[in-house]
Amino acid sequence: MISLDQKDLKILRLLLNDGRLSYEKIAKNVDLTPITVKNRITQLIHDEIITDFKILVNPKILNYSVCYSLAYLKGDPNKHALIEQLGDNKNIMGGHVNLGNYLSIIHTFKNHSDLLNNIQFIRLFEEIERLDDFILLFPEMNFQNVNISKNDWLIINALKNNCRKSDVEVAEELNITAKTVKHRLKYLKNNGIIIFMVNLDTSSGNLLTYNPIIKFKSITSKDLIIINKIVNDPFYIWRITNEEAMIYSIYIKQLRDLEEQILKIKQMENVIEIINLVPTKMYFFKSWIDDLIEDKAQID
Template sequence: MDQIDFTICLMLVWNSRTPYRELAETFKMSVNSIHKRVKAMVNLGVIDKFVTNLNYSAFKPIPLNVVMFGASKAKNVKGLIEKLGVNENIYTVSQHSGNLFIIHAHIRNPNEIEPLVSFIKQTAEIPELKVGLESNPRSPGAEIDTTREVKLSNTDFLIINALKDNSRKPIVEIAEEIGISTKTVRRHLDSLIENHLIDFSINWYPDKCSEVTVMIILTIKPSIKVDKTKIIKTIRDKYGQQILFTWTFSTLPNTVVLFIWVSSMKELQDIQSSLISDDFESVSLNIGIEGKIFPTWRERYLENKIKEIKGKTA
């Protein structure tokens, strides 16, 4: 994989219904070239599935995004990812060098934090678990009205369900599957998108490629007042598309987490050297080993809604 492949994946993470024509225009390539790149990544298992689900803004109150990390003291960490994934709040777990585990979860209310943390500490034997409430979890450019009540119709749920395992499914196929007109599908889909009520994404496994992915944990010295937004901007300006994701937390004010990719260990060493600064108390680099995406209460909510709808029409 190269920088173009990683950027394609990022664009599909944010919107997996992005037309290949649009991707081709972005990279000044042919549509056929984009199609071949995506197909190659699917064959490698880097892209596992094109998925659709309810956007978290469809729920009130809007769920909180929690990122937790810490080193496991377990003698044998094999199978820990799957054991953690059984919790209905956890949607990704990744293992990194030094037995560091990164866990992402969505909780419906603050009361779910304590039992979730206890579950992770006990299951993965992580006594010093850092718990971060993400400062800005929304997708780029999304402005969500957190107060407005949302009412989805049965047709909305059926459309989301029709796309859940294939977000790129054509409108004609959706209409045939549900038994409504293409015009109705398009109208509902446009409304869901416009109101940020639907998510199109991919199940992405960058650990399946030959390049190295790294989780970098930056700890800012408590005595220094630094704008974390400026830190991230400076790093992004310097390393561009190598920065895949960044996280800052309201509960961990001195922590910045970066997820990056590099093509060689020399490149990683150079990045580490450049990050060493008087502003940071520590710079921790953790090479990605394995990760997995799990269904959560959100998928179960959709599943139950579909059963309810089909039960009424049976």
């Protein structure tokens, strides 16, 4: 088992917020030198804690929504093989293999018919007993005046398999200036069009990801405030639109570290159920969005 210290965990936490965050900015946050941060990230990649860095185009800009489907599995199937088979569907962006008999499947849809087709496809697999489907609420963004240029698509395509390429590397690849790359990436990120992501395999290290789904009788803004006070530094919180529920994600060293936190959440007046999920590996698949990026980046 690979041992990760608090500095490693803080570096991972920062990268989960922004997979392209510079070594210099990370160094300031963790009280290390940039070269030490670079060496630690290189080691995390070598140890396969970090499996890759991705750039994600926000499906909302393309008029798509995102569904998080929780699959309850029969028996003891090969979960890794199953999720890779599910990834053959271009609407399935990725998912998590969890401890226990659960898979988390993340897929995109444009309308109700699309959503039903995705769900029917997932249910075809005999290893899946049933599904809970949660539509994720993305932050409201005003995309009306956003312009994605040809150069933007070229830059996105250049970064799609490694979002930590430097501005200079991308500029040389595309025969444009590094200043242009930096300016356009800042524009795309600040307008919520792209997200820089890191893919982790926590099974290799001495940490776990806790990713519960909390169901409420009726969720209120007060409930969200209480959850934020109870939960220690989540790296994301998702509201659900089709159900009174939310999902959050944090790092933990061991499951017993959660006992007090789970008890406090269970004692909340509106909470009716907590589905405890511990992902061990994240998967990202080549989806229709990747095909669109490649198509938009084609030289005319």
